[in-house]
Amino acid sequence: MSGQSAVALQRQFEVRPLTTKIFSWGRYPKSAHQFVHKPAWNDQIQDILRAAAPGSLLPHGLGRSYGDSCLNAGRQLIDCRRLNRILGFDQASGMIRCESGVSLSDIIDVVLPKGWFLPVTPGTRFVTVGGAIANDIHGKNHHRAGTFGAHVRQIGLHRSNDGLVTCSARENPDMLAATIAGLGLTGVIAWADVQLKRVAGPWIDADLVPFDSLASFLDLSRESDGQFEYTVAWLDCFAGTNPRGIFFRGNHAADQGKDFHPQRGPKLPFALPGWVLNRHSMRAFNAAYYKIHTWRQGPAVVPFDSFFYPLDSIKQWNLAYGRQGFLQYQCVIPETEVAAFEEILDRIAKSKMGSCLGVLKQFGSAPPAGMLSFPRPGLTIALDFAMRGERTLKLLQSLDEVVRQSGGALYPAKDARMSPDMFQASFPKWCDFFRYIDPKMSSSLWRRVMGPQ
Ligand SMILES: Cc1cc2nc3c(=O)[nH]c(=O)nc-3n(C[C@H](O)[C@H](O)[C@H](O)COP(=O)(O)OP(=O)(O)OC[C@H]3O[C@@H](n4cnc5c(N)ncnc54)[C@H](O)[C@@H]3O)c2cc1C
16 A cells, blocks of 8 residues: 555545645644545544555644644645544433544534533634544633543544554553643544533523733632633733733523524635734724623623634634734743743733733643643633734744743644743653654644654
């Protein structure tokens, strides 16, 4: 098989020679790939693995990672989106088995009417189960539920040298821990068993509280974490070291006995000119957002989709940053290092390169589910920055210094540029991780942080 031509492979697996570039969500960096395999069935994966050269492949989900962790520039991707079958669902226990290309959105559509919900969900429902495991994603309930990986009971993993391997707490537990947050490098996840969470319906008892300093955010967080399953804050990072923002908290509500209509919204049809989101328009947006939500403060029963996924209401909103794309910066800083957090906000304010989207959350103390899991106790902040070349990269590098000195970490799912030193300081278990990497796998991010391979 190894001598097979690209044309033969194309016929067999629908290998698509890439004429268009595959983007991650931030549209930076822009990478061309040699091939994209599009298997429709799990039993095609072994043939793809067998035919591939060492270090040539990377699984790809819905491309909702912002930077280059889902890219494999100059090499090949395995697009897993057609592996999208739900294989089983036990309505009594809430255990679901699905192929790795099933999206969280599809799971919600099937299980929510039956009184179940995702144990952990990110800020968009358009990510695959494989992507959720490979980045060990976190959500607004990290302080209660930990990460997505903590709810994965078993997976089937395609390995190029061992075939389809089952991994669970009893069978190959080390390989399971390496694959959760394993950045797609340990093999292709075929299927996963995920334990869902019982809920009464699609409604959330939500509460909005404005705050005007970091101290009041921390007080709100402490006070809310015991009473509310979900907590997160939006931050106006144009406000400097004493930031103002809106604290969102909520619990699943009792059944409301009324019809639920999923949110529908417009779609950005093309990339806006880069100048549309400038510091004046973003400052004005932030001021308006703060004001509107201050008016709306207090409790309300709201649909789950507007609570968890406000950004999904505008499809392709990432095009708002223009053709240069944007970078998201997400770090976590230990709780004891509030001064470092203030330093980060100060450097951003001085740079005059603030962002519309500032998300702030206090992580809980759940033990990491994966060897390279990002969440750990502390404050995490996520900020978007329009890509303005060297200026943007220099600012983010200067934030890295602060994060590193504080003993914090950066999130690879959002990253397109961290240095090898920064990665290794963020994930001290990277040396142990090496032995679990599938020899056929590599990624743009991995080569960037580990050197050419
Ligand atoms: C609007 C928005 C909000 C977000 N909010 C959050 C948040 O609150 N919390 C959070 O943690 N993240 C968040 N994210 C990031 C997102 O959840 C992760 O990047 C997620 O991993 C993307 O999944 P995907 O299916 O798009 O995978 P991709 O981005 O395509 O790939 C992600 C990784 O998964 C690997 N992978 C994909 N499929 C497989 C497979 N079958 N087998 C093995 N590896 C595989 C890839 O190789 C890659 O390393 C957000 C992203 C967006 C766009």
